[in-house]
Amino acid sequence: MNPLKEKAKNLDSLFMRMDKTYVKPYNKNEVNPYSKTRVILMNGTEFEQVWFTHGWHRHEINQDLRRDLAVLRKLEQQQQKLISCLKPIDETILESTIGYEQLAVDLTACMARTEKDVGVKEQLDFALLEDFDHLYRYADLLEMDMGVKAEKLVGKYTDIMPGRPTISEHRHPLDSIRRPINSSADILTKLHVNIITAAEQQTMNYYMNVGGFYGNDLGRKLYAEIAMIEEQHVSEYGSLLDPNCTMLESLVMHEFTECYLYYSCYQTETCEHLKKVWEMMFEQEISHLHYAVELLQKYEKKDAESVIGKGEFPQLLDFESNIEYVRKVMKATVENTASKENIISVKELPKDSRFFTYQEQIVGSQCAVPSHEVIDSYIKMNGEDYRWEAAPHPIECLKDRRIDNTTLGRQA
Numbered sequence: 473m474n475p476l477k478e479k480a481k482n483l484d485s486l487f488m489r490m491d492k493t494y495v496k497p498y499n500k501n502e503v504n505p506y507s508k509t510r511v512i513l514m515n516g517t518e519f520e521q522v523w524f525t526h527g528w529h530r531h532e533i534n535q536d537l538r539r540d541l542a543v544l545r546k547l548e549q550q551q552q553k554l555i556s557c558l559k560p561i562d563e564t565i566l567e568s569t570i571g572y573e574q575l576a577v578d579l580t581a582c583m584a585r586t587e588k589d590v591g592v593k594e595q596l597d598f599a600l601l602e603d604f605d606h607l608y609r610y611a612d613l614l615e616m617d618m619g620v621k622a623e624k625l626v627g628k629y630t631d632i633m634p635g636r637p638t639i640s641e642h643r644h645p646l647d648s649i650r651r652p653i654n655s656s657a658d659i660l661t662k663l664h665v666n667i668i669t670a671a672e673q674q675t676m677n678y679y680m681n682v683g684g685f686y687g688n689d690l691g692r693k694l695y696a697e698i699a700m701i702e703e704q705h706v707s708e709y710g711s712l713l714d715p716n717c718t719m720l721e722s723l724v725m726h727e728f729t730e731c732y733l734y735y736s737c738y739q740t741e742t743c744e745h746l747k748k749v750w751e752m753m754f755e756q757e758i759s760h761l762h763y764a765v766e767l768l769q770k771y772e773k774k775d776a777e778s779v780i781g782k783g784e785f786p787q788l789l790d791f792e793s794n795i796e797y798v799r800k801v802m803k804a805t806v807e808n809t810a811s812k813e814n815i816i817s818v819k820e821l822p823k824d825s826r827f828f829t830y831q832e833q834i835v836g837s838q839c840a841v842p843s844h845e846v847i848d849s850y851i852k853m854n855g856e857d858y859r860w861e862a863a864p865h866p867i868e869c870l871k872d873r874r875i876d877n878t879t880l881g882r883q884a
Contacts, residue, residue, distance in 0.1 A: 475731040476776060476783035480762035481755075486547055493553050496745060497560040500567070505627040506791035507743045509575035511558045512568075514753070516674025517667070517733055518552035521545075521726050528719050540767055544723075544760060551753055558746070565682050566614050566691070570625045572675050573610060576603035577630055579671055581794035583664045584801075586787060592661055592712055595650050596668065597801045598808060598815050599705050604798060605635035606698050608859070609843050612850045613691055615858045623860035629793040632860040634870045636806050638843035640818075640881030641701045644830040647810040648707040653714050655778075660786040662714075666729045667789075669709040676702035690849065693842035708810075717779075720768045724779045727761040736789040799866045806867055807881050818881055831882055839878045847876040 498507060525541045525548075532538050559568065580603065584596035611622035611632045622632055653661060679702055683695025717725065734754035741747040765776045776783060809818045809827055821827055835841055847857050856873035865871045869880055 473735055473785045474783045475728070475735075475758045475761050475785075476765070478758045480759040483543055483547065483759060483763055486550075486756050486759060488550055488554075493550055494557050495554055495749065497558050498743060498746060500560050500563045503746075504742050505571070505574060505625060505629060506578070507741065507746055508571040509578065509791060510737045510741065510746070510750075511555060512571055512575050512674065513579065513667075513671055514733060514737065514750075515552060515555045517670050517730055518548050518555060519674055519677065520670035521548045521730065522552060524722070524726060528723075532719075534771075537767070537771060540763075544763065547756065547760065551756065554749070555753075558749070564618070565685060566610065566618065567620065567625060569610050569678075570607065570614065570622045572678060573603055573607035574626045574630050575671065576675060577607060577798065578791055578794050579789075580668065581797050581801075582789065582791065583668060585794070585797055587661065587664055588658055589653060589661045591651050592653065592665060594815050595708055595712060596664070597805060598810070599672075599708060600798065600801060601635040601806060601808075602638070602641045602701060602705070603635075604631075604802075605638050605641075605843075606701070608632055608634050609638060609694065609698070609846050611860075612858045613694060613846050616846075616850050616853065617688070617691065621858070621860070626860075628860065628862075629795075631795050631798065631862055632858070633865055634867075634877065635798075635802065636808070636881050637877055638698065638701065639835060639839060639841050639878050640809070641704070642831060642834045642841075643704065643810055644826045645704070645707065646826065647812055648704050649711045649813060650708055651813050652712055654716065655714060657714070658786075659781055662725060662780075663729055663732055663786070665709065665712045666725060667733065669706065669713065670729075672702060672705045672709055676706050690842060690845060694846055697842045718772060720764075720772050721774070721779045724761070724764045724768050724776060727757060727764045728780045728783070731757045731761050732785050733789065735785060739788055740790045795862050799863075803866050809881060819884055821884055823884060828882075828884070835882075844876055844878055851876065 522545055525545045529538045529541045580596050580600040584593050584600060587593040587596060614620050614622055653665060676699060679695050679699035683692055683699060686692045686695060734750050734757055738747060738750035738754055741750055768774050807817050807819060808815050851857055851874060869877055
């Protein structure tokens with residue numbers, strides 16, 4: 473598929489009557505878990521595009537170009553509102569959170585498995601184990617507070633068990649910057665970096681906004697803690713983006729990314745209702761992309777090939793279970809941390825390194841962090857933590873269900 477070869481429509485024809493943007497939501501008890509993750513992913517992708525152009529137009533002096541951006545932004549807003557209403561009213565904040573973390577785990581793993589760039593793959597694998605641990609901690613809170621087992625929500629496609637303990641993920645912001653890709657990167661790499669940045673940003677924003685609405689103090693504190701780690705992930709992933717890309721080139725890449733994702737969703741969706749939504753969104757995004765290419769040609773005298781090559785989609789994104797891949801990464805890298813641009817084992821850090829100083833300042837000696845308190849509380853109530861494991865945990869010190877490990881990944 474090449475969206476550049478598809479026929480575009482006039483943008484004004486894409487404005488929808490308001491009642492057409494409120495569509496039937498999915499049934500949370502019947503839909504496939506990966507259908508839920510697609511909704512979250514595309515909501516975040518649309519949010520990224522809206523805020524990208526908002527930030528840009530505040531620094532853009534050309535009034536005509538600002539108006540062009542306003543047209544595209546209104547259309548993207550329209551799509552975002554439609555997609556956000558696909559979430560059903562009876563899906564709780566915490567149930568949605570399980571979907572967010574399953575998306576983070578399986579999206580990251582799917583991309584890492586096909587990523588050719590060593591630095592990008594290393595960062596994907598690094599954050600993968602952290603989001604994996606977040607899923608486990610939210611799942612225990614869900615079962616403890618609502619009696620809902622997250623294994624049903626994730627369809628048993630994803631293990632629910634400890635990863636790199638969240639307590640070990642608190643690092644100084646100086647260590648959250650990675651080396652960026654450049655214009656010569658493979659198109660799939662460019663797509664991966666754009667997709668994961670938007671997805672993690674959506675998770676960060678969700679936790680930042682809904683955490684204060686949770687019904688008890690422990691849950692509110694857990695959202696606050698994990699939102700801090702998600703912000704860290706957004707910094708890490710965002711730093712991978714090509715900083716030499718102009719704003720108009722970035723606009724074309726954003727629109728191409730949306731086309732790629734909507735087409736991937738359309739091709740892989742199992743819910744017929746959602747499949748029709750993805751098809752409609754893809755058809756709209758074709759016109760957005762063509763318009764962005766016209767703007768690039770008009771204002772910078774560049775063609776689309778300088779950004780997205782011939783425009784052919786690479787291998788499509790297809791969600792699937794990544795249980796074995798996650799376990800493989802866990803065995804090899806669970807003790808990893810970061811030092812400036814480098815991802816290294818915590819065992820390699822000197823005793824006076826910034827990581828240990830920051831840990832002492834933020835965590836302290838009593839391990840008083842909500843992510844630990846949630847598991848500790850669950851164990852006190854039930855004798856052991858809540859998990860769903862396809863097989864025994866691959867890390868020996870994380871097998872004990874009667875105690876939450878707070879030292880792995882934070883001791884030299």
